[in-house]
Amino acid sequence: QVQLVESGGGLVQPGGSLRLSCAASGITFSIYTMKWYRQAPGKEREWVASISPSGGSTNYADSVKARFAISRDNAKNMVALQMNSLKPDDTAVYYCNAVLLSLTYWGQGTQVTVSS
Numbered sequence: 001q002v003q004l005v006e007s008g009g010g011l012v013q014p015g016g017s018l019r020l021s022c023a024a025s026g027i028t029f030s031i032y033t034m035k036w037y038r039q040a041p042g043k044e045r046e047w048v049a050s051i052s053p054s055g056g057s058t059n060y061a062d063s064v065k066a067r068f069a070i071s072r073d074n075a076k077n078m079v080a081l082q083m084n085s086l087k088p089d090d091t092a093v094y095y096c097n098a099v100l101l102s103l104t105y106w107g108q109g110t111q112v113t114v115s116s
Contacts, residue, residue: 002026002105004096009110012086016114020081022096022107029077030054033099036070036081038092038112045095049081063089086114 008020020036031053039045049070050059058070069082079096091114096107 002098004098004105004107006094006096006107006110009094009112011113011115013116014087014114016086017082017084018086018112020083020094020096020110020112022079022081024077024079024096024098027098027100027105029098030074031100034070034072034079035097035099036079037095037097038090039095039109040089040092043092048094051079083112086112088114090114 003025005023006020008018010018012018033050033052035050036048037045038048048061048064049068051070051072055072060068067083067085072079083090091112093109093111095109098105
């Protein structure tokens with residue numbers, strides 16, 4: 001059974017930081033591309049960041065570039081998203097996603113709220 005479990009969300013003030021984690025099980029984690037998506041209330045789910053299976057390549061949405069950093073630990077089957085300089089517009093449910101060719105798995109999401 002595949003499970004992706006996100007953690008680390010919460011309430012943070014503008015300009016603050018949060019670190020999201022996603023623990024994977026039931027897959028050969030090291031061969032999956034890992035991604036973070038987010039969905040704000042009333043909006044479509046949007047891609048935030050991706051990291052290659054080896055961790056050697058990362059990509060970011062323009063809206064988070066230079067503020068967010070994705071990383072992975074293949075020994076621990078975990079992927080993280082370090083979020084700095086958070087803005088109210090970053091408020092959303094953040095989802096972890098594992099992709100291998102036509103296979104895709106999702107976590108249940110973790111809420112991030114940026115508000116003073």
